[in-house]
Amino acid sequence: MKSDIRRQGIMEFLMDAGxxxxxxxxxxxxVSKMTVHRDLDELEESGFLxxxxxxxSIQPSGLFESDFRYRQKQAIEEKQRLAAAAVxxxxxxxxxxxxxxxxxxxxxxxxxxxxxxxxxxxxxAVIQDLAGAGGISLIALGGQYSKKFHGFFGLLAEASLKSLxxxxxxxSSSAIHGASAFHQDQEVVQAKRxxxxxxxxxxxxxxxxxxxxxxxxxLTDLSAFDTVFTGRAPEPAMRAALDAAGxxxxxxxxxx
Amino acid sequence: MKSDIRRQGIMEFLMDAGxxxxxxxxxxxxVSKMTVHRDLDELEESGFLxxxxxxxSIQPSGLFESDFRYRQKQAIEEKQRLAAAAVxxxxxxxxxxxxxxxxxxxxxxxxxxxxxxxxxxxxxAVIQDLAGAGGISLIALGGQYSKKFHGFFGLLAEASLKSLxxxxxxxSSSAIHGASAFHQDQEVVQAKRxxxxxxxxxxxxxxxxxxxxxxxxxLTDLSAFDTVFTGRAPEPAMRAALDAAGxxxxxxxxxx
DNA sequence: TCCCAATATCACAAAATATTTGCTACTTTT
DNA sequence: AAAAGTAGCAAATATTTTGTGATATTGGGA
Numbered sequence: 001m002k003s004d005i006r007r008q009g010i011m012e013f014l015m016d017a018g019x020x021x022x023x024x025x026x027x028x029x030x031v032s033k034m035t036v037h038r039d040l041d042e043l044e045e046s047g048f049l050x051x052x053x054x055x056x057s058i059q060p061s062g063l064f065e066s067d068f069r070y071r072q073k074q075a076i077e078e079k080q081r082l083a084a085a086a087v088x089x090x091x092x093x094x095x096x097x098x099x100x101x102x103x104x105x106x107x108x109x110x111x112x113x114x115x116x117x118x119x120x121x122x123x124x125a126v127i128q129d130l131a132g133a134g135g136i137s138l139i140a141l142g143g144q145y146s147k148k149f150h151g152f153f154g155l156l157a158e159a160s161l162k163s164l165x166x167x168x169x170x171x172s173s174s175a176i177h178g179a180s181a182f183h184q185d186q187e188v189v190q191a192k193r194x195x196x197x198x199x200x201x202x203x204x205x206x207x208x209x210x211x212x213x214x215x216x217x218x219l220t221d222l223s224a225f226d227t228v229f230t231g232r233a234p235e236p237a238m239r240a241a242l243d244a245a246g247x248x249x250x251x252x253x254x255x256x
Numbered sequence: 257m258k259s260d261i262r263r264q265g266i267m268e269f270l271m272d273a274g275x276x277x278x279x280x281x282x283x284x285x286x287v288s289k290m291t292v293h294r295d296l297d298e299l300e301e302s303g304f305l306x307x308x309x310x311x312x313s314i315q316p317s318g319l320f321e322s323d324f325r326y327r328q329k330q331a332i333e334e335k336q337r338l339a340a341a342a343v344x345x346x347x348x349x350x351x352x353x354x355x356x357x358x359x360x361x362x363x364x365x366x367x368x369x370x371x372x373x374x375x376x377x378x379x380x381a382v383i384q385d386l387a388g389a390g391g392i393s394l395i396a397l398g399g400q401y402s403k404k405f406h407g408f409f410g411l412l413a414e415a416s417l418k419s420l421x422x423x424x425x426x427x428s429s430s431a432i433h434g435a436s437a438f439h440q441d442q443e444v445v446q447a448k449r450x451x452x453x454x455x456x457x458x459x460x461x462x463x464x465x466x467x468x469x470x471x472x473x474x475l476t477d478l479s480a481f482d483t484v485f486t487g488r489a490p491e492p493a494m495r496a497a498l499d500a501a502g503x504x505x506x507x508x509x510x511x512x
Numbered sequence: 513t514c515c516c517a518a519t520a521t522c523a524c525a526a527a528a529t530a531t532t533t534g535c536t537a538c539t540t541t542t
Numbered sequence: 543a544a545a546a547g548t549a550g551c552a553a554a555t556a557t558t559t560t561g562t563g564a565t566a567t568t569g570g571g572a
Contacts, residue, residue: 124383
């Protein structure tokens with residue numbers, strides 16, 4: 001836990017500096033060189049950086065920035081709040097789709113009260129959470145595993161989605177601009193679109209930090225969702241734009 | 257770890273006795289009633305038993321007997337030995353299929369030296385092992401999750417298998433009788449057959465305890481495999497039968 | 513129906529485990 | 543040969559499991 005924070009710190013430092021020496025890092029984080037070595041080994045194994053003699057340098061890929069495991073730690077509280085509220089949309093016995101991303105993934109933990117359920121997902125975190133659970137019929141979408149998004153994508157996932165239907169789908173999005181959702185990855189967009197097409201009702205879960213950001217690929221207009229859940233009311237201007245576009249926005253405040 | 261052993265003990269006791277009181281179990285295992293309660297809650301959650309006032313009784317399903325998590329602990333050493341030998345059949349860069357079952361699943365841990373690799377599997381343990389690993393392209397078969405076999409099966413898995421090809425497939429089997437392999441579950445047989453059809457070379461990994469057992473469904477003749485790996489030489493009579501059927505058997509002894 | 517004894521749960525401290533860390537000695541690299 | 547890297551082990555931390563006693567709940571008998 002503490003080591004995870006330090007590793008994230010190392011990555012952040014490296015994203016700034018480009019590279020760093022073992023000694024520098026040991027000094028900076030107040031741990032021994034041995035510990036830094038172990039951190040770097042771990043991070044290298046996961047593909048986030050390259051060890052070089054004397055230290056490490058980042059991979060140019062930018063893999064880290066959007067990596068699931070690290071993102072997951074951010075805004076946990078808000079995500080749990082959104083997830084808890086969103087499960088209210090589910091009735092026992094229904095079929096539920098959950099997409100990649102830690103926000104929608106948070107739903108998995110809240111499903112126990114609604115069993116029996118069928119859950120369809122390409123999110124590995126959800127699969128792991130629900131694999132042991134009784135009363136839940138778990139259907140995984142196959143596909144090529146993406147470390148970046150901690151889920152399965154590609155041809156197999158898409159073919160599978162085309163042959164399935166669900167009552168409810170919970171999606172998340174990494175960027176909301178105007179009244180539209182965007183995502184940085186083509187394949188992920190494709191999977192999300194197919195999920196939306198396969199579900200009767202669709203809900204979007206986004207923490208408030210995603211508003212006003214943008215990303216390469218257009219995903220969908222927000223009005224396509226039955227409701228968009230978020231954790232804090234967006235600025236009035238943003239709010240007005242959403243209202244004008246006919247978007248149903250549900251704000252789950254800390255209190256509620 | 258210790259608690260897992262105790263839980264397995266509880267299940268074994270229940271499979272004999274049908275039901276048992278909390279007090280009895282507490283006495284039998286030398287722990288407090290509270291601990292027994294917690295064990296029973298856990299086992300109930302996973303669907304292995306039903307709590308009743310004063311104790312617990314087993315589900316009639318027989319789910320437990322073949323449950324992955326518990327089976328995995330048996331003969332670990334032999335499985336690791338088989339897995340270590342079997343990876344010798346793989347060349348870096350190839351595409352490898354791994355089926356359900358802990359024997360074939362053991363292969364996952366031995367793949368690091370052969371990267372880069374593409375791994376196709378429906379075995380959740382393998383997916384979890386390899387999801388983080390660098391240099392391995394992981395393709396999961398989708399499908400309905402089976403707690404019993406800790407993997408994915410059904411229509412989606414089968415459709416996916418029909419669209420994939422691999423250089424090598426590693427299968428395991430729960431029963432070998434004569435020169436044929438059998439399995440207790442129809443869907444699993446189907447998945448295994450499709451894997452065999454999709455792979456150029458096929459290897460079977462079975463611990464020696466599986467010989468002479470039988471199960472409901474015929475899977476395949478052993479001669480269909482390029483080699484059958486096992487951990488201890490079968491009895492001469494059995495051995496002769498296998499030779500007569502043209503089965504290539506490789507015994508991986510403790511020493512080797 | 514009400515009561516009570518048995519059973520079950522809760523919350524917290526303690527004990528047992530597992531993980532992380534740093535040290536030292538040894539090996540590898542440049 | 544100096545700097546950097548690795549392995550093994552023991553100390554320090556963190557996490558999980560367990561037991562205890564207090565509190566709640568249950569089911570059957572009066």
